[in-house]
Structures are given as structure tokens and as C-alpha cells.
Amino acid sequence: MTSAIVAEGISKTFGDVEALKSLELDIPEGSFFVLLGPSGAGKTTTLRVLAGLEKPDTGRVLLNGIDATKATPAERDLAMVFQSYALYPKQTAAQNITSPLRARKLPKSEVDAQLKRVSELLHIEELLNRYPAQMSGGQMQRIALGRALVRDPRAFLMDEPLTNLDLKLRVEMRTELTRIHRSLGRTFLYVTNDQVEAMSMADKVAVLREGTVQQVGAPTEIYDGPANRWVATFMGSPRMNMLDCTANGRLEGEGWSLPNPGFGVSGDHRAVFGVRSEDLSLEVRDEATALEGTVYAVEPLGDRTLVDVEVGGQRIVIKAPPTATYKVGEPVRAAVDMERVHLFDAESEQAITRR
Numbered sequence: 001m002t003s004a005i006v007a008e009g010i011s012k013t014f015g016d017v018e019a020l021k022s023l024e025l026d027i028p029e030g031s032f033f034v035l036l037g038p039s040g041a042g043k044t045t046t047l048r049v050l051a052g053l054e055k056p057d058t059g060r061v062l063l064n065g066i067d068a069t070k071a072t073p074a075e076r077d078l079a080m081v082f083q084s085y086a087l088y089p090k091q092t093a094a095q096n097i098t099s100p101l102r103a104r105k106l107p108k109s110e111v112d113a114q115l116k117r118v119s120e121l122l123h124i125e126e127l128l129n130r131y132p133a134q135m136s137g138g139q140m141q142r143i144a145l146g147r148a149l150v151r152d153p154r155a156f157l158m159d160e161p162l163t164n165l166d167l168k169l170r171v172e173m174r175t176e177l178t179r180i181h182r183s184l185g186r187t188f189l190y191v192t193n194d195q196v197e198a199m200s201m202a203d204k205v206a207v208l209r210e211g212t213v214q215q216v217g218a219p220t221e222i223y224d225g226p227a228n229r230w231v232a233t234f235m236g237s238p239r240m241n242m243l244d245c246t247a248n249g250r251l252e253g254e255g256w257s258l259p260n261p262g263f264g265v266s267g268d269h270r271a272v273f274g275v276r277s278e279d280l281s282l283e284v285r286d287e288a289t290a291l292e293g294t295v296y297a298v299e300p301l302g303d304r305t306l307v308d309v310e311v312g313g314q315r316i317v318i319k320a321p322p323t324a325t326y327k328v329g330e331p332v333r334a335a336v337d338m339e340r341v342h343l344f345d346a347e348s349e350q351a352i353t354r355r
């Protein structure tokens with residue numbers, strides 16, 4: 001697969017803040033690529049460096065294989081969509097959308113044709129004569145998107161574009177954006193701190209923490225096979241359960257013991273056992289692969305019930321059916337799906353693979 005955008009060993013410091021530390025990214029042509037990380041991880045800085053709005057201290061930016069590190073933003077031909085809509089208040093939606101084309105002095109027939117194409121794509125025909133003050137946040141975000149789409153750039157860089165929308169609209173716009181991506185076939189580089197957005201929209205995700213890429217892969221690859229303890233905890237809600245243990249022929253923690261399903265350790269290895277709440281069940285069939293504990297809290301959520309259980313001195317969360325009725329203080333056993341458990345080195349926090 002050819003690469004649309006490559007970041008090669010990009011470092012960027014602001015004063016004594018190392019925002020990016022030798023960052024590596026390879027974004028395939030036509031993909032919906034999500035850069036996922038918590039606030040302060042360096043996501044915006046990455047986009048700004050790629051777009052040419054910020055000069056990296058070291059490293060190179062390649063666009064379709066050609067070194068663009070010294071190219072101006074205009075030469076790079078990348079469209080940015082920001083979290084704030086940045087619309088011109090005194091222009092109508094139509095004028096806002098077509099401003100990049102009018103700036104380039106395109107003939108009116110061409111401008112009108114592009115406006116028609118984009119407004120059909122975004123379903124905003126009825127908004128075109130409105131001013132920003134007459135639109136909702138979701139409508140303004142669509143117009144801002146329209147202004148990026150009208151240009152037909154090499155790729156779209158989007159910086160948390162849905163963050164300011166309410167939950168219902170955010171869910172709607174996720175579907176919209178994936179539909180738009182599919183119909184345009186262009187490269188999308190989408191920044192978010194929301195792992196649900198990453199899971200639902202991305203072809204490929206790069207997880208960013210403190211200016212370095214922790215893991216790159218398809219959303220399910222990362223969810224099912226996190227490279228380290230931090231990624232495991234960041235991807236998924238509720239968070240992956242973690243229990244301290246000693247790993248050898250068995251995994252032994254305080255008040256529990258399970259067979260080692262093949263993790264490659266030798267000697268008594270200090271480790272952290274990880275299991276997601278959906279890979280635990282309160283219906284125990286095999287006593288040999290169960291954890292014992294007492295119910296600490298019960299949280300009914302409608303479509304499922306989360307049961308908090310204390311095991312040894314630590315707590316785990318179990319996803320139970322909505323009909324589950326458990327009482328606080330009640331002793332329970334949780335069956336573990338041993339095919340889906342994880343083990344991390346206690347020291348390095350890296351995942352330990354199975355033999």
C-alpha cells in the first residue's frame with residue numbers, strides 16, 4: 001500500500017516541553033487513520049507539523065513519497081478541520097464554504113458546481129443562506145467540514161472535530177464522516193481523545209502518549225492485543241481489569257490462582273494479569289479457571305449490569321446481563337475466558353506474549 005503521509009523521526013519541543021519525541025507515522029493512501037491519545041499527548045502538534053504550520057526540530061514529512069518538510073502549507077495541499085468551527089460570522093454558509101475557491105479566483109460556474117456537490121454530500125442544502133449565528137453547533141461543524149471538502153485536497157486533517165457536539169449528534173456525525181470518507185476515497189487523518197470514536201471509525205489507529213507512538217494497528221488488533229499496560233487501560237470502557245500476580249506455571253495473586261495459559265515467563269515473574277470485563281462471567285462452569293471474591297457494588301446500565309467485585313485486596317469489574325441481581329457483600333465466583341487474558345511485565349509494563 002502506498003503512503004499518503006509519513007512522519008519520520010519528528011521531534012518538537014516548546015521551551016522545556018518535549019511535545020513530540022522522534023515520532024513515526026505512516027498513513028496509507030485513502031485510509032481513515034485515527035491518532036488517538038489523551039489531552040497533551042501531542043496530537044495537535046503532530047497535525048500542525050504535518051500541515052506545515054509548525055516547524056519540527058528534527059525529522060522529515062513525506063507526502064506521497066516526496067520530502068515536504070520545507071514546503072509551505074499551501075504547497076502541501078492538506079485541509080485542516082478544527083474543533084472550533086472558525087467560520088466567518090458575516091458570511092452565509094454558502095459563502096463560508098466557497099471562500100477557499102473564491103480566494104483562488106475560480107470561475108463562478110466552477111464554484112457553484114463544487115458548492116452543489118459538497119452540500120449534497122453533507123445534506124446541508126437548506127442551510128446555505130444562513131449565517132453562523134442562525135445555526136446550531138452541529139450545523140456549523142458541517143459547514144466547516146464543507147469548507148474543507150470543497151477544496152478536494154490531497155488529504156484531510158481533522159483535530160477533534162466532534163468534541164464540541166452533544167453525544168447524540170456526535171454519534172450521528174461519526175456515521176456521517178465514515179460515509180463521507182468512503183464516498184470521497186481520500187485520506188483522512190483524524191485526531192481524537194475518545195477511544196470509542198477511534199474504535200468505530202478507524203481503519204487504522206496510532207495510540208499516542210507523551211509524544212511517542214505506543215502502538216499502531218486496526219482498532220480490534222489494539223483492543224485484543226494491546227502492546228503494553230497503558231494502551232490496554234486506555235482502549236476500552238470499562239477499563240481492562242488488572243491484578244498483580246506472580247507468573248510461573250500458574251498465575252498467582254492475592255486470594256486467587258489460575259493456570260498459566262502459555263505466557264512465556266521463567267522463574268517467579270512479577271507481572272500484572274489483565275482481563276476485560278466482558279471476558280468474565282458470573283456463570284461459572286469450570287472451577288479451575290474462576291476468581292473468587294465479594295460483590296463491592298452493582299451498577300445497572302439498562303443493556304447490561306456492571307458488577308464490581310473485590311478479589312484479594314483489588315477490584316475488578318464484570319459485565320453481567322441486565323437481569324443480574326447481586327447484593328453488595330455477597331460472595332461470587334467469576335469464570336475467566338482464558339483465551340482472552342493478558343499478562344504484562346510488572347517492571348516494563350510491556351505485554352508478555354504466549355509461547
Ligand SMILES: Nc1ncnc2c1ncn2[C@@H]1O[C@H](COP(=O)(O)OP(=O)(O)O)[C@@H](O)[C@H]1O
Binds near residue numbers: 014037040046
Ligand atoms: N505553542 C506552544 N507553546 C508551548 N507549549 C505547547 C505549545 N503547543 C503545545 N504545547 C505543549 O505540547 C504538549 C502537546 O500539546 P498538544 O499537541 O496540543 O497535545 P494534544 O493535542 O494531544 O492535547 C502539551 O504539553 C502542550 O502544553
Ligand SMILES: [Mg+2]
Binds near residue numbers: 043044
Ligand atoms: Mg489538541
